[in-house]
Amino acid sequence: MSTVYSVTRLNNEIKDLLDAVPGYRNLFVQGEISNYKAHSSGHYYLTLKDEGASISAVMFRSDAMRLKFRLENGMKVIVRGRVSSFPRTGQVQLYLNEIVPDGAGALNLAFEQLKSKLHAEGLFNEAYKKPIPACPSHVALITSPTGAAVRDMVRILGRRWPLARVTLYPSLVQGPGAAPSICRALALANAVGEADVILCGRGGGSMEDLWAFNEEAVARAIFESEIPVISAVGHEPDVTIADFVADLRAPTPSGAAELAVPDRAEYRVALRSLELRLHTAGLRHMQTNRRRLDGLAERLAARTPAKYIDEKRLQLDSACERLLGAQAARLDRERQYVRLLGQKLSAAGQRGVQARRLRFSRLVATLDAISPLGVLARGYAIAEGEKGVVVDAAALHAGDRLRVRFAKGVATCSVLDTEKGEA
Template identity: 40%
Template sequence: MVNKKVFSVSELNAYLKGLIENDSWLKNLWIKGEISNFKAHSSGHRYFVLKDKLSSLRCVMFRSRAMRLSFQAQSGMDVILRGYISVYERDGQYQVYVEEMYPAGMGALYLAFEQLKTKLEQEGLFDEGRKKDIPFLPRKIGVVTSSDGAAWQDIQKVVYKRFPSAHLVLVPTTVQGDNAPREIVRGIQLLNKAAEVDVIIVGRGGGSLEELWAFNTEIVARAVYYSRVPIISAVGHQTDYTICDFVADKRAATPSHAGEMVVPVQSDLIRLIKIYHTRLEKSVKSKLNLAKQQTAYLRNSVPFVFPERLLRDRMQDLDIEKQNLERNAKGSLREFGNQLALLTDKINMLSPFTTLARGYAVCRREKDNKVITASREVNEGDKVEVLLARGRILCRVTDKEEGEARNG
């Protein structure tokens, strides 16, 4: 084993992983098979085995990719998927890392349609309450469809016939094939951001389920849902229904029908405007005549013909009001005066000076000006100030007697 390279298991797995990932054929390939052992992990990742009659292949689809699926994958379903091959080093097994996946066959298409329809309906994308009104007379009309298709020709023919001065803005896209969903989404987003349109028509002519499939994809449905501008879906014939129809603010049976929905007939509108103009003119004239009659009546009324009579009556009313005001004011002043006299008498009765005037006196100790109410509060020899109604007397205590006050 001299000079021989000895690999660890990890080194060998890493080496094989490098070989596989550098193979251009294995970086981006499409594979068809049947799903088995399908598992949806709580993380959002999907794990399954893709098999045919002779072989099987491990597959993993990470959450970010699985969220874009337009159908509910399950065991037993035939699918076509795109991805790249790499080695899961821990187990030393190669597997497909799935980028996108679609059901195979018509039955699978219908199943995917119903599954996506149910999913979006549960999320509220079809709710009528959130749908926007189509403007009566849009200034600009955006159209997302193929520039070469019959739908664009039908829309132009109907719109310009009904309203020759209409302004159509086309964002040309493919309407079928792998790139169609992304182009339709970009068209809707472009008209929302830059074109200043008032309504958008999204559609194409009739076709098979596979041909209409771009309008059954989740990314188109969500672009329609999040559009700030109202959208009319006009996909296929009257019997064709797509996911786009359910999400759009209005569904048109055909592109021609969308043209009828989006603008009125200009000649009918002009005729209607003339009718309203005539009615308005008659109404204004009628109101002006009525106003003239009322003005003439007022000019002939007493206040205008004999204004001095009205002034004389108002002056008489003013004199009466003046007399009433003076009488009421005098009565109020008299009542307030009586109340003031009563309050003054009550205050005088409660005044200590009134009590002093009846012969009573207030005695205070000279040393601290404390009012004396009992003989025990002074001692012999203390100086006492006696407050009278008029003047004061300064006394010295020579004797005192305990006991209650006596009347008389």
């Protein structure tokens, strides 16, 4: 049973088939523009047609912004892009990357094909561009020895920077043998290795006249040069493959000479400006130092050794006077202090004697009051047994002998009976 496709599946498979064809991914198509429309989004929509057919095309905004001319209906062009389809409508169309006017026919197509190839290989990448020296001491020219371009370049180089030595490497710049001749001159200049920069080019002419600089061999020779190369081909509107590969593009051979070396007149002006600035800065510095010197001289005059000694002598005299005054005042204070201290000690001594006498009297009275003799004098007696002073009648028994001490005299007694009593 045959497969039944949905419209979406069919359109998607048609797109996949077109995208899978290698030749459809990057191809050149020649035709005439019609139905051109610039959309508000920035995309360009158009139809490319010839006598027998037409095909829709679209150029997206990112590519359309790089166009150097305005598209118009009826314009004959060569476009580069890919063939694919739009699945929503199933329409087969071209997706364009570049559009160039079809003025030179096969040469223009060859130019675009080689440009696309070398660009894909990275020969135009800015990362490979070598810097041009600011003040080269040796400049190499690769051009025709009989053309007007070499005379213009030599004249301008000599006028702008006569310090640079110029070496001409003669080369054909037009005709079948021009491309190999340019490649040999580039190889020789690199083999000699004396030049700081190479100027490679010729004067203006038709696309056919300039075609040697659109050859792949010349482009690769410029790219492989270890010495920086400035392309100087034709007039300003002329663009060659060599311009894209070179480290720097000049609009004309004369422009290349101006880009290769600095202008000594500008250096002279810059040096004069620097000289003036240096003179002004030196003068300002000298004036500043003079003002500082004058100020130091004034300060030194105000601080001579004699004046310094006089000032210190006055300070010493003043200090001596203050010291003597302070010493006399201190002696007076010490005398007063000693006098007051003596008075305080005398008063304190008298008070101490009286206090000690009073205390002694109190101690004597207290001692007299607690003296056993004093107690005995008031009629009390002390009974002593075999074991000492008797203070408790319970410790005695009938018949025990006691010695009774009175205030005056002692009596020996015998215990007849005892009575218990409370303390």
